[in-house]
Amino acid sequence: MAPHPSPQVSSVCSLHSCPDIPKSISDDPRIQALLKCNGPLLEVDRVSLRATISESSELLSVLKEKIDRVQQTLNTLLDGQAKVTENLRAAKTLLHPIRSIPDDVLRHIFSFCVHEVCDLLKEDVAPDSLDSRKPPWALSQVCRSWRRVSLSTASLW
Template identity: 35%
Template sequence: MDELLESNNPPLDAKHIQLEGVIGEGHWVLAGPQEWITQTWAVLEALLNEERHVNHLIESCKTILHPILMIPEDIIHKIFLTHHFEAIEREGRESLNGQFVLLVLSHVCRDWRRIALLTSWLWPFIMLDFNVYKNEQACQNLLQMYLLWSMIHDITLSIYSEKDLSKSHLTPVLLLSMPWWIYVSMVIPYNWLHAFSTT
């Protein structure tokens, strides 16, 4: 066989017949292993599916039994209340930062989010630093959600900016909430106060 493979010459007639026989017999011999491979692969697929199913079942049970779901709602309210006032007192805390404590707590689980969104007095204390916003569209969406969650409570607003606020997408959203402002703190250049003119 090695000699024939190394040569570019066609085999003699006798060898040709012999090689044709090897090919035919080889196909017949392969039929057995191929059938076993098919059956084995089907068993493996069934076992993998069973493994996935059991793992999903285990994770579902863990989720249902998670200790955070056992906390009574009044305790969750106290947790929000404590962190709410800590966030207000913490100087320079940016409300539209994804790490803002109330946003983080509202993403713990579905129940915590429901409680956070239904507790409207958590949201009317808004602190904005226009200098840090890189994606104003995302911040605009979040600010609109803040104002919606506050359910038209009186709003305490703190603004810091070195930019021209008249060009910001957030300014029109803020102006819509102006009737509910009870306290406003602004650190902005005097020339840009016109951005908050309603006339």
């Protein structure tokens, strides 16, 4: 058994100064043979395995620290992504074209909503403006400006 297996480094880790990650000792034919029997170990095997334990423990600590730092960075990036996404959503909402429709155009659109319902119901009388499910009420519950326009348009009621 070789005292120190040759290191194998991930290309991702090498970009971010990861320590060299050793190959698995389970791939070593000597280790595979030792794992299949209960015979005593040679002294050279004991020394090599103790060195592996020591080095692996140190490397594990280093890797855990690096993982913690990367996790903190990831959390910071995810928080930033959420804030930027919210900024984007808010900006798009504020710039939405519906917000710039003039009141007279809204009144005209609203009148089609009310009259269309009357036509569908084939009523010859004015719509029942007391029914909260009907257009005058529904339109007035969308937003403050629609409420103002809806309530100020007598023909809807």
